[in-house]
Amino acid sequence: MQKFLRKNAPAYVFLAPWLIGFFLLAIFPILASLYLSFTQYDVVRPPEWVGIENYQYMFEFDYRFWKSMQVTFTFVVISVPAKLIFALAVAMLLDKGIRAVGWYRALFYLPSILGGSIAVAILWRQLFDYNGVINSVLRFFGGDGPYWLSDPRYSLWTLIVLAVWQFGSPMLIFLAGLRAIPQDLYEAAEIDAAGPARKFFAITVPLLAPVIFFNLVLQMIEAFKSFSGAFIISGGTGAPLDSLLFFTVYLFNEAFSYFRMGYASALGWVLLLIIAAFTAIAFWTSKYWVHYENERG
Amino acid sequence: MTATVMDQDTAAIAATLREAKAKRARRAATLKHIFLVAASFVMIYPLLWMLASSLKPDNQIFGQLGLVPGEPQWENYVLGWNALPVSFTNFFWNSAVVTVLSVIGNVISCSFAAYAFARLEFNGKTLWFALMMMTLMVPYHVVLIPQYLLFLQLGWVDTYLPLVVPRFLASDAFFIFLMIQFFRQLPRELDEAAMIDGCSPFKIYWAIILPLSIPAMATAAIFSFIWTWEDFLGPLVYLNDIKDYTVPLALRMFLSQDSVSEYGQMFAMSVLSILPIILFFVVFQRLIIRGIAMSGMK
Numbered sequence: 001m002q003k004f005l006r007k008n009a010p011a012y013v014f015l016a017p018w019l020i021g022f023f024l025l026a027i028f029p030i031l032a033s034l035y036l037s038f039t040q041y042d043v044v045r046p047p048e049w050v051g052i053e054n055y056q057y058m059f060e061f062d063y064r065f066w067k068s069m070q071v072t073f074t075f076v077v078i079s080v081p082a083k084l085i086f087a088l089a090v091a092m093l094l095d096k097g098i099r100a101v102g103w104y105r106a107l108f109y110l111p112s113i114l115g116g117s118i119a120v121a122i123l124w125r126q127l128f129d130y131n132g133v134i135n136s137v138l139r140f141f142g143g144d145g146p147y148w149l150s151d152p153r154y155s156l157w158t159l160i161v162l163a164v165w166q167f168g169s170p171m172l173i174f175l176a177g178l179r180a181i182p183q184d185l186y187e188a189a190e191i192d193a194a195g196p197a198r199k200f201f202a203i204t205v206p207l208l209a210p211v212i213f214f215n216l217v218l219q220m221i222e223a224f225k226s227f228s229g230a231f232i233i234s235g236g237t238g239a240p241l242d243s244l245l246f247f248t249v250y251l252f253n254e255a256f257s258y259f260r261m262g263y264a265s266a267l268g269w270v271l272l273l274i275i276a277a278f279t280a281i282a283f284w285t286s287k288y289w290v291h292y293e294n295e296r297g
Numbered sequence: 298m299t300a301t302v303m304d305q306d307t308a309a310i311a312a313t314l315r316e317a318k319a320k321r322a323r324r325a326a327t328l329k330h331i332f333l334v335a336a337s338f339v340m341i342y343p344l345l346w347m348l349a350s351s352l353k354p355d356n357q358i359f360g361q362l363g364l365v366p367g368e369p370q371w372e373n374y375v376l377g378w379n380a381l382p383v384s385f386t387n388f389f390w391n392s393a394v395v396t397v398l399s400v401i402g403n404v405i406s407c408s409f410a411a412y413a414f415a416r417l418e419f420n421g422k423t424l425w426f427a428l429m430m431m432t433l434m435v436p437y438h439v440v441l442i443p444q445y446l447l448f449l450q451l452g453w454v455d456t457y458l459p460l461v462v463p464r465f466l467a468s469d470a471f472f473i474f475l476m477i478q479f480f481r482q483l484p485r486e487l488d489e490a491a492m493i494d495g496c497s498p499f500k501i502y503w504a505i506i507l508p509l510s511i512p513a514m515a516t517a518a519i520f521s522f523i524w525t526w527e528d529f530l531g532p533l534v535y536l537n538d539i540k541d542y543t544v545p546l547a548l549r550m551f552l553s554q555d556s557v558s559e560y561g562q563m564f565a566m567s568v569l570s571i572l573p574i575i576l577f578f579v580v581f582q583r584l585i586i587r588g589i590a591m592s593g594m595k
Contacts, residue, residue, distance in 0.1 A: 004420075010498040011419035018410035018429070018473065021466025026432050029443035036442065043446070090336070093329060100330075106582055107337040113578055113585070114344070117527040118545040119567035122552060123347045126560070131359040133346060165340070169589055176590035225436045228529040232549065248438050255442050256534060268439040275436060 030272075037266035042259045054266040065267070067242045068250040074156060075246065076223040079163040084215055086167040091174035092204070105172070112168035120162075121232035125149065128158045149233070152243035159244065162229050170215040177211030178204070209290040217282045224275050227252070247271055351564035358560045370561055374569070377562030381550055383539050385566060388547040392526060395460050395543060399525040400518050402464030403472055407517060408510070410467045411476030412502045416488055432470045437530065445534055459535045460528075464521075472517040475588065479513035480506060516588035519581050523574050544570045 012019070037054055039047035058065045090108060094101050114120050127133045128148035135145025146154045181204065189199050205212075230238070230246040237253065238245030251271065255264035342364075350358045351373055352366040378385045413419070414426055448459040467473060483506065491501050507514070529545045536542055539550075548570055551563040578585060 008419045011413045011417040011422075014409045014413035014417065014498070014502070015419075015425070016409075017406040017465060018467035019425075021406070021463060021468045022428065022432065024447075025444060025463050025466060025468050026435065026440060029440035029447070030435065032443035032446070033439055043449070093333060098326070098329065098333075104333050104337055105586065106578075107341055109586065110344070110575075110578065111340060113523060114571055114574060116524075117571055117574070118529055118548045119347075119570045120343075122548060122563065122567055123343060125552070126350075126358075126564075127343060127346070129359065133343075133362060136360050136362055165343075172586055172589045221434065221436075225438070227438070231529075232552070235552070248436075251438050252530075255445075261442055261446070265442050268436075268442060271436055272439045275434060279434060 033265040033268050036262050037269050039262040041261040043261060044259075047262065050262070054263050058263075058266060058270070064242060064245065064250060068238070068245045068247045071156065071238075071243065071245050072224065072247040075159060075163070075226075076220060079160045080216070080219045080223050082160070082164045083167045083219060084170055084212070086164060087170035087215070088174050088208075088212075090167070091171045091178055094171075094175060095178045105175070108171060109168035112166040115162065115166035116228060118228060118232060121229050124158060124162050124229070125233050150240050152241040155234075155240055155243045158233055159226075159229055163223065163226070170219060173211060173215055174208070177208050181207045206291065213282065213286050213290045217279055220278055220282070221275055224271065224278070347564050348568055351561060351568045353561055355559060355561050358564075373561040373565040377559070377565040380559060380562050380566075381539070381547060383542070383547075385544075385547065385569070387540065388542055388544045389569075391457075391541060392543040392545075395457050395532075396522055396525045398457070398461040399464040400521045402461060403467075403469055403521040404514055404518050406465050406467035407469065407472040408476055408507065408514065409502075410473045411480055412506055414473070415477045415480035416485075416501075416506065417498060429470050429473060433474065441530075441534065448535070454535055455537055455541065456535075457541075460525075460531050464525075469521070472521065475517055476510070476513050479510055483509055512584060512587075515581070516584050519577060519585060520588065522577060526574060 036047060038049060038051060040050050040054075041047035094104055098104075111120075129135075130145065130147050130149075132148075134148065138145045148154045148158050185203050185207075186199060189203060194202065225248060226246065227248040230244050230249050231252070234240075234244035234249065236249075238249050247267070248271070251264050251267040254260045254267060345364050346362075349364045349366055352369040352371070353361070354370055357367070410429075414422070414429070444459070444463075445454070448454055451458075453459050453462075487505050487509075488501050491505055496504070527545065528543075529549075532543045532546050536546060539547075542550075548563075548567060551559075551566070
């Protein structure tokens with residue numbers, strides 16, 4: 001017993017803050033939100049058990065839920081690949097010992113660090129205003145600027161552009177990954193007269209696969225969770241015509257504007273399961289396209 | 298004789314080829330630089346436009362692409378500072394309090410947990426570690442509602458406690474992960490030698506691990522600063538009194554006022570709100586960039 005204590009006591013003292021936080025701020029909330037998702041709860045009266053009614057209503061009748069799914073998935077499916085393609089393209093340009101690489105890296109990364117701020121969300125609203133900068137540029141080139149913010153056909157693009165603008169952090173991770181690829185592979189390929197495309201698909205992509213995979217999972221989760229940009233640009237409601245009704249925005253409004261805590265908890269669990277499913281799919285498929293270097297075969 | 302001539306010819310041809318190749322490489326590099334300069338200008342143009350707009354009169358902001366304000370309107374900053382019912386002195390002070398406390402909390406509590414995971418042996422380590430990694434995936438929106446109800450019960454809503462106390466409980470598992478990665482690189486012999494000399498685990502943490510981990514601590518502190526400073530959802534949920542607002546909440550008030558006409562002032566305050574982050578970025582650029590490459594943080 002004494003030996004057991006001597007071995008474990010110091011570690012658990014160091015772990016104590018995290019353990020308290022883990023139970024109080026993670027485990028308890030996750031379980032509580034599962035329970036609440038089977039109730040109706042408006043904070044004033046005690047929660048009332050309604051079984052699977054919340055989920056039933058959500059899947060069968062709630063067109064706003066389906067709309068928010070459509071908006072969020074469209075956003076994820078377009079913005080994540082676009083962001084990663086930009087990140088990889090710029091990382092490859094910056095690789096191979098170019099002069100002033102530090103400056104470029106910093107300038108390309110700066111938007112990533114500011115992109116989540118309210119200042120930038122406000123700025124974005126003004127850039128995409130009907131008389132804003134984006135339309136001025138479009139008109140200069142003879143195009144016709146649409147009403148980006150009030151036309152539901154275009155509004156989501158403002159947020160996709162905002163997300164892609166922040167390609168800096170996956171770019172840095174790609175850069176670190178590219179550095180790790182042995183240069184003699186490219187030299188050998190050059191002797192075999194391989195062109196740039198061949199080198200890219202036969203060397204860069206396979207050797208970078210673990211990094212691509214890592215970035216993909218990370219950015220997907222980030223995209224599903226994104227909130228402040230959509231909240232600010234849509235004026236807090238998902239307007240126009242729910243075209244910016246991100247899942248998180250819908251959840252926030254159900255919980256904190258209408259105080260439907262039970263229903264909002266059900267939405268939260270759906271979000272958790274979607275993210276878990278996507279992460280699982282990414283990991284499960286990864287064994288077919290991601291090979292780690294120290295693996296045999 | 299002929300052999301030497303041929304050698305000379307080959308050498309000449311090789312030299313021309315080499316020169317041509319070098320020339321091509323130089324031209325390619327120049328093209329690349331032109332492209333990169335143009336691309337980085339496009340990337341930071343929105344920020345420069347915001348800065349320029351913060352110094353322009355309101356009627357010259359829209360439809361204007363130029364980055365040089367004719368006559369800088371410095372009063373945008375003065376008027377913007379006091380444009381809301383409560384002055385920005387208040388908002389900046391509130392943000393500073395929340396941010397400083399959060400940074401301290403994160404660094405202390407996360408380095409504690411990371412030290413246990415990286416350097417100590419204990420029963421249940423694998424399980425706890427797996428659970429810790431899983432919390433990285435859980436979206437804040439899922440735990441937000443029960444956390445809100447909990448803090449409501451405790452009477453903490455409309456105080457800074459819900460924003461600060463979780464940081465002292467290592468709720469940002471990202472930082473634990475970052476620090477574990479760093480601690481693991483430190484040679485184990487240090488701990489062992491210290492242990493033989495009779496150092497307690499706390500002494501080892503304090504006198505050996507921490508001093509050697511200043512880059513990791515600084516990276517965690519910097520990101521913690523940036524994320525807390527920019528945090529919007531937390532303050533939006535927990536703070537209802539305008540006197541308690543942090544800077545992001547205050548900025549949003551410029552939008553919710555129905556007749557936004559003071560765009561210059563709005564941009565002036567937006568610029569000031571991101572100024573601390575830009576300063577941090579300029580000063581700690583190296584640490585930030587290495588931190589991301591190391592842990593894949595946002």
